[in-house]
Amino acid sequence: MKEDPNLMDCYEFQAQLPELIDAGGKAAQHPHLQSCALCRALLADLETIAEAARQLFPIEEPPDVLWKQIESVIRDEEKAQEPARRTPPQ
Amino acid sequence: MPDLRSPQTSPDPIRRSTEAVAPPKAESVGHEANRRTNLPSSGDADILARAQAGDHSAFAQLYSLHKRRIYSLCLRMVGNVAEAEDLTQEAFLQLHRKIETFRGDSAFSTWLHRLTINVVLMHLRKKGLSLVSMDEATEPAPEGSPGRSFGAPDLILSGSIDRLALERAIGDLPAGYRLIFVLHDIEGYEHNEIASMLDCSIGNSKSQLHKARLKLRDALRPFPLQEERR
Numbered sequence: 676m677k678e679d680p681n682l683m684d685c686y687e688f689q690a691q692l693p694e695l696i697d698a699g700g701k702a703a704q705h706p707h708l709q710s711c712a713l714c715r716a717l718l719a720d721l722e723t724i725a726e727a728a729r730q731l732f733p734i735e736e737p738p739d740v741l742w743k744q745i746e747s748v749i750r751d752e753e754k755a756q757e758p759a760r761r762t763p764p765q
Numbered sequence: 766m767p768d769l770r771s772p773q774t775s776p777d778p779i780r781r782s783t784e785a786v787a788p789p790k791a792e793s794v795g796h797e798a799n800r801r802t803n804l805p806s807s808g809d810a811d812i813l814a815r816a817q818a819g820d821h822s823a824f825a826q827l828y829s830l831h832k833r834r835i836y837s838l839c840l841r842m843v844g845n846v847a848e849a850e851d852l853t854q855e856a857f858l859q860l861h862r863k864i865e866t867f868r869g870d871s872a873f874s875t876w877l878h879r880l881t882i883n884v885v886l887m888h889l890r891k892k893g894l895s896l897v898s899m900d901e902a903t904e905p906a907p908e909g910s911p912g913r914s915f916g917a918p919d920l921i922l923s924g925s926i927d928r929l930a931l932e933r934a935i936g937d938l939p940a941g942y943r944l945i946f947v948l949h950d951i952e953g954y955e956h957n958e959i960a961s962m963l964d965c966s967i968g969n970s971k972s973q974l975h976k977a978r979l980k981l982r983d984a985l986r987p988f989p990l991q992e993e994r995r
Contacts, residue, residue, distance in 0.1 A: 692975060693971040693972055693974070693975035694971065696975070697956065697971055717982075720982045721975075721978045721979070721982065723925075723926060724926065724931075724950075724978050724981050724982060724985070725950050725978065727925075727926040727928070727931050728931070728935075728946070728950035728951050729950065729951070729953075730928075731928065731931070731932070731951050732837075733833040733834040733836070733837035733838070734833075734837060734928075734932070735833065735836050735837045735840050735849075736832075736833055736836070737832050737833075737836040737849075737850060737853050738850065741832075741836075741850055741853060741854055742825070742828055742832075744854055745828065745854050745857050745858060745861075746825075748854075748858055749821075749824075749858070749861050752858075752861075752862075
């Protein structure tokens with residue numbers, strides 16, 4: 676790896692990108708980006724994707740029958756527990 | 766912030782109603798808005814306290830309040846409707862069994878969320894899936910793969926991403942990528958938390974997240990990938 680970040684090529688920059696992105700704004704300020712439109716575009720896309728993911732809300736509704744199934748199992752479990760609770764210890 | 770600690774009264778299971786209870790239809794908008802902050806409304810705290818005391822109707826309300834979030838989490842993590850339904854059911858059954866143990870050390874929604882993730886991870890482990898190496902994520906990225914792809918300027922994403930397209934692309938990710946992307950970018954977990962959950966290194970979590978984003982980038986491109994290197 677080249678020590679001078681200005682001389683870093685795209686491979687080297689991208690190899691460091693996971694750490695740079697995780698470090699907050701450090702990626703956007705990297706000297707390599709001043710001269711590399713390709714990596715600027717890459718970083719912009721990755722940030723856009725991460726931001727879009729943060730905006731995702733729960734959108735899926737489980738089927739109504741699921742609650743009936745859950746309720747049925749709960750009732751069965753409680754029925755199974757009741758005799759044991761009602762039987763006094765010997 | 767309301768106190769979510771459990772009521773002092775000891776619940777009596779024998780007194781629990783066994784009548785069928787229909788969950789309320791509407792889901793609280795306030796709860797949706799609090800998805801990331803996990804701030805419960807005072808109504809939620811009251812419902813929780815009653816559910817902890819064995820009130821079936823209150824448990825049904827908890828289900829209604831949290832079902833979409835839990836189901837969406839399961840669906841995004843496993844990418845399969847039938848499995849997501851089974852896992853949602855298992856998560857709420859576990860909740861019912863364990864709700865008395867919730868003491869308010871964290872927000873209830875955070876606690877339920879973590880319980881659900883544990884249910885999903887246990888399910889994936891039972892299926893024999895290695896949670897961080899079930900795909901090409903741990904293999905060296907070949908030339909031209911997303912890990913080393915270079916985007917031409919004309920392929921830059923427009924700055925806004927269609928939500929449905931993103932959901933589809935996430936669903937198409939390899940399982941290991943999807944898991945970490947969902948946990949980090951959607952659910953907001955930190956890499957150290959993910960590493961702990963998945964029993965992997967923090968570096969592995971970061972690396973897989975990066976590769977997941979690169980794969981999504983390719984999937985969301987308006988045009989086929991064209992390699993351009995310098």
